[in-house]
Amino acid sequence: MNHSKIAAACLMGLFALAGQALAAEYTVGQKSKAFTVKKLSVKVGDSVKFINEDPFTHNVFSLSDAKSFDLGSTGQGGFKNIVFDKPGTIEVECAVHPEMKMVVEVTK
């Protein structure tokens, strides 16, 4: 019984590692008080890298039901990563500049 659980856990871990190995990373810039990509479609498990290309600070957060997060403040040249692990539509914003918005469509 215990051996079967251990084997199942190992199998799941292998699947997770395989999923991470197959996950893609996307890059979205924050430039001139706007996201460089207005809409981005990703798969579950993919990550998005937000890079601040402005000479002032930006913020990246989302209050969407699919995924709520706050990556915090990012200075010039700084970046933050986030992995989208659930499917859905996620509206990404900047708390410092409310006009900055984009949509990430996460599919299976």
Added chain:
Amino acid sequence: MFAAATDGFVTDDALTVTPSAQTSPKKRGGASPWKRQVTVFAVFMMLMVVGIAAGCGAIMWHMLKEVETSLQESNARVQASAGTRQTLLEVDRLLMQAIALTDPEQVRAAAVESIAAASRLEDAVASLRQTLPDDKDVSEMEKLVETVKPQRMKVVVAARKHDNAAALERLAGISTPLKRIDELSSAIQKSQADRQLASTGERQEGFRKVMQILGAVSVGGVLISLLFYWRLMKRLSRTDEVEHLLVEVHESAERLDADGQQLTQINADMREANAQLAAMIGRFRSSFGAMDDESRNALVALESLTQACQNSMETSQKQSKDAGVVSEQIRTTVAHMRGLQQNTQALSNSRSQITSFTQAIEQISATTRLLSMNAAVEAARAGDAGRGFNVVAQSIRKLSEETQSAAVQIRRASDDITQQLAATQKSVVLTRDVMDDCAQRISALEQSAGYNRQLIEAMSAKVLGFQSAFERQTGRVRDMDGDIGALDGKIQAEYANAELLDGTAVALTETSSRMLRRVASVMQ
């Protein structure tokens, strides 16, 4: 007086002006060292004042700069700490507002505002990190901010779901770290205030030390000034002597001016004389050059004349020798002619004997003829008996006739011989006379050639003597040319010296004029 007036301005060797000597304080009176001391003191004081001012300015600038930098850093830390505390309160307030509100839009707006405030909180902590890079409190604050972030978002999510109980529970869960962040910020603010107070005390101490240094330097400068003032007063007590000295200097400057003008005039005259002398030397050198050329030509002619004399002497010697030979030959010829004359005379004597023989032969022939005729007569008388005798008589008569004819021929030949002998004797006499004359002329010619040879030898000796004298004369001309060249060099040097002297005179005049003006300005 002139030498005394120019002493110190003109060197002995090159008559060059030495400007340094004009301003050399060692060759002036005692005023220049004092003036130099005053100048040095003034410069020293100015440098000291400028140095002290610059040093104090630099120190003050450095201290002010440090104060400004310290204030800026402290203000930045204080502002960052205050911003941290303020944003912390805003985050807490906005989260509470999001929980309290019921309108979803208002809740969302409050949530977004709380996120923005949390972002500013991060920025404030980051500012603290920049101003305090190694501070442990700031590190702890950073960790707390990152720790609070997920819990804060859970509060927001719960508030949006209007699950106020859960939201309050989450909010209570992060209140402790938020309070800790506030305490750390407050501690940083307090420490910065203490540090500002301490640095203010240090700066006040530094300013007090700078003021003490300035006071000490000022006291030192005042003491040095008083000391110099004392020396100056002591020095100015000799003003009368200085005024007398100035009067003497004024008179000396006037004499110096007059001497300078006189020197200028003398130098101008000397330059003019040098120019004339140079022109004369130029002409002399030209003449000496022509003389040298002529002397060379004359020497060549003399050498040719000497060679001609030598050739003529040799020719005369040869002619004298030939004349001696010819004279000897003429004397031999005369001796031969005398022998010939004697022989002719002997031949004439023989011819006289022949004439006598011819007369005898003719007499014998006549006698024979007479005898033959007598025999023929007698033979005729003898008839036939005498016929044979007649034949003999006839033969004798024929012989007599032939003898007579031979005698005639002999006489004729004798006469011819006599005539030829006479002509020969005459020719011999004439030839002897001519030979004697020739011998005399040759002898005279020999004597004349000898005399000529002696004359040519004497002339050759004189020509050689003249040549050697002329060569010596040419050497003297060359020596004179060299002396003239040296004299020309001396004159050129005199030109340079005159120019230097002229410059010296001008400098002397200018110096005296300046001295007069300065003395006049000082004496006013």
